[in-house]
Amino acid sequence: MKKIEAIIKPFKLEEVKSALVEIGLEGMTVTEVKGFGRQKGHTEIYRGSEYTVDFLPKVKIDLVVSDDRLEKAVQAIVQGAKTGKIGDGKIFVLPVESSTRIRTEETGDKAL
Amino acid sequence: MKNWMLPLLLVTGLGLFSSPARSQTAAPIPASTAALEARVAGLEAYVKNSDPAGSKVTGVPGPGHNAWMMVSSALVLFMTLPGLALFYGGLVRTKNVLSVMAQCLGIAGLVTILWWALGYSLVFGKNFNCPFLGGSEYFFLRGVDFAPNTDYSYWVSQSVFCMYQLMFAIITPALIVGAIAERMQFKALMLFVSAWMFVVYFPLAHMVWGSTGFMNGVWNPQAFIPAVDFAGGTVVHMSSGWSALILCLILGKRIGFGTEPMPPHSLVLCMVGTGMLWVGWYGFNAGSALASDGIAANAFLTTTLAAAVASFTWAVAEYILKEKASVLGFCSGAVAGLVVITPACGFVDATGAVLIGICAGLVPFFAVIKLKSWFRYDDALDTFGVHAVGGTLGALLTGFFATEKANPNLTVASVAGKNGLADLVSSHKLWIAQIEAIFITLALSIVATVILGYTLKALIGLRPAPESERQGLDTTDHGEEGYVY
Numbered sequence: 001m002k003k004i005e006a007i008i009k010p011f012k013l014e015e016v017k018s019a020l021v022e023i024g025l026e027g028m029t030v031t032e033v034k035g036f037g038r039q040k041g042h043t044e045i046y047r048g049s050e051y052t053v054d055f056l057p058k059v060k061i062d063l064v065v066s067d068d069r070l071e072k073a074v075q076a077i078v079q080g081a082k083t084g085k086i087g088d089g090k091i092f093v094l095p096v097e098s099s100t101r102i103r104t105e106e107t108g109d110k111a112l
Numbered sequence: 113m114k115n116w117m118l119p120l121l122l123v124t125g126l127g128l129f130s131s132p133a134r135s136q137t138a139a140p141i142p143a144s145t146a147a148l149e150a151r152v153a154g155l156e157a158y159v160k161n162s163d164p165a166g167s168k169v170t171g172v173p174g175p176g177h178n179a180w181m182m183v184s185s186a187l188v189l190f191m192t193l194p195g196l197a198l199f200y201g202g203l204v205r206t207k208n209v210l211s212v213m214a215q216c217l218g219i220a221g222l223v224t225i226l227w228w229a230l231g232y233s234l235v236f237g238k239n240f241n242c243p244f245l246g247g248s249e250y251f252f253l254r255g256v257d258f259a260p261n262t263d264y265s266y267w268v269s270q271s272v273f274c275m276y277q278l279m280f281a282i283i284t285p286a287l288i289v290g291a292i293a294e295r296m297q298f299k300a301l302m303l304f305v306s307a308w309m310f311v312v313y314f315p316l317a318h319m320v321w322g323s324t325g326f327m328n329g330v331w332n333p334q335a336f337i338p339a340v341d342f343a344g345g346t347v348v349h350m351s352s353g354w355s356a357l358i359l360c361l362i363l364g365k366r367i368g369f370g371t372e373p374m375p376p377h378s379l380v381l382c383m384v385g386t387g388m389l390w391v392g393w394y395g396f397n398a399g400s401a402l403a404s405d406g407i408a409a410n411a412f413l414t415t416t417l418a419a420a421v422a423s424f425t426w427a428v429a430e431y432i433l434k435e436k437a438s439v440l441g442f443c444s445g446a447v448a449g450l451v452v453i454t455p456a457c458g459f460v461d462a463t464g465a466v467l468i469g470i471c472a473g474l475v476p477f478f479a480v481i482k483l484k485s486w487f488r489y490d491d492a493l494d495t496f497g498v499h500a501v502g503g504t505l506g507a508l509l510t511g512f513f514a515t516e517k518a519n520p521n522l523t524v525a526s527v528a529g530k531n532g533l534a535d536l537v538s539s540h541k542l543w544i545a546q547i548e549a550i551f552i553t554l555a556l557s558i559v560a561t562v563i564l565g566y567t568l569k570a571l572i573g574l575r576p577a578p579e580s581e582r583q584g585l586d587t588t589d590h591g592e593e594g595y596v597y
Contacts, residue, residue, distance in 0.1 A: 045434060046375055046376060046438075047441075047480050048481030048482065048484060048485060049485075051373040052373070
């Protein structure tokens with residue numbers, strides 16, 4: 001089992017979700033975050049005081065997949081989130097020790 | 113065909129029934145013509161807002177004027193609660209939004225108590241026979257009831273007049289909040305305001321608006337300086353604005369000022385507050401006529417023109433400078449226009465109002481955008497830039513644009529003719545008296561705030577602890593959070 005953490009541009013969320021659903025994945029968790037990489041921020045001016053806003057709004061998607069679906073899932077996220085412009089985001093993959101479905105107490109891949 | 117029959121019948125009927133009276137000799141004239149004349153004169157005085165002496169309507173308020181003044185009082189309170197609370201609240205960071213609101217609420221309650229006990233009398237009494245303070249006859253609002261105080265108005269209940277003026281007394285210190293926002297302890301501010309009211313506001317308001325006032329050109333025939341201030345350019349905006357500057361310098365900058373971003377947390381709230389300020393200002397300006405009359409009508413018009421023109425001018429200036437017209441710019445411009453027209457609104461005409469609006473959109477704009485970056489003072493919400501600079505500008509421009517065509521009191525023989533105001537107005541030298549009044553206001557506000565500010569700083573300290581300031585005053589001073597998600 002692997003956990004995918006993907007940080008994407010917020011307006012790409014629907015496309016990423018559709019791409020993942022299309023390959024058969026049924027769940028994910030989404031958080032609103034702020035961050036920056038190499039994409040620069042923008043300046044705002046309030047009554048003559050200039051602020052450089054470094055932290056840009058992004059969306060973080062967490063999902064856990066079985067090993068055999070990992071590659072397809074990553075490809076789906078890339079396909080849905082890519083714009084080709086700077087700031088598209090990043091995908092990280094982490095190992096997962098176990099998973100449990102709370103309602104039925106199933107464990108392992110069945111619980112994904 | 114039937115449409116003309118009914119009117120014809122009515123006219124004929126009227127003719128039939130009225131002609132017998134006209135064909136007789138004239139009815140007997142009432143015996144007490146003089147008494148009737150006096151009564152009619154009293155009612156005419158009500159309509160014209162003049163003295164009803166000798167009639168049967170002395171010592172009672174005029175319903176229309178009283179109604180308008182009660183509405184105006186509510187409008188001016190609305191400017192503070194919630195107008196200013198929202199305007200300033202939206203401009204600070206989330207963690208301090210409630211502190212601004214608490215400061216407005218606290219000042220409202222505190223000043224009301226001071227006004228009831230001593231303030232009203234110190235401003236509008238006269239038994240001290242002093243040009244700098246009024247009197248003691250109205251302490252605890254003794255004798256303040258439904259009857260008009262004819263020193264100030266023939267037709268407005270003194271109780272209503274007292275409440276109207278209270279709202280001015282409330283909003284003036286509330287404006288100072290803008291300069292010290294996010295880094296002054298609540299209790300220090302309440303103590304400062306208490307002292308400031310006695311040392312600055314009550315004397316200044318008496319000097320400008322009291323019947324024995326030092327610089328009340330329109331109403332005190334013995335005024336030393338015949339300056340004019342219709343709704344409070346000196347009393348409200350200059351006093352609060354310049355005091356705010358001094359206090360913010362004594363306080364020092366917010367932690368992180370200049371290095372950390374501190375943008376407004378909600379321009380939505382700020383804009384909503386601006387709308388409330390504009391609407392409420394009609395009570396502030398037009399209500400300062402203390403009657404529902406032609407002068408109030410003119411003030412209503414000039415206020416509207418100045419506010420709208422200033423708002424648009426500020427936006428145009430921003431567009432030229434930055435290629436973006438911001439919401440904050442529109443809001444600041446509108447407020448600046450309202451500030452600058454405040455002393456002038458009852459004395460200038462439409463043209464003057466428009467010219468004042470243009471100046472208001474440019475001079476405070478420059479003050480806010482440039483002065484702060486040049487001198488690096490942390491006037492958090494631009495109280496100095498808008499109210500001090502705007503109020504001073506307005507007081508001066510009043511000297512240039514005031515015209516007796518807009519307000520005959522500027523040249524009336526009974527007062528303006530005696531204290532020199534009429535001469536100044538007709539020789540276009542009113543600006544000289546205005547400059548004198550400006551200077552006195554500046555001196556009083558600055559010196560008093562230096563003394564009060566440093567004294568309080570030494571006695572109890574003004575700022576919260578750095579960790580408290582970091583955490584935000586909402587939790588540390590008030591135990592509350594503005595937004596709970």
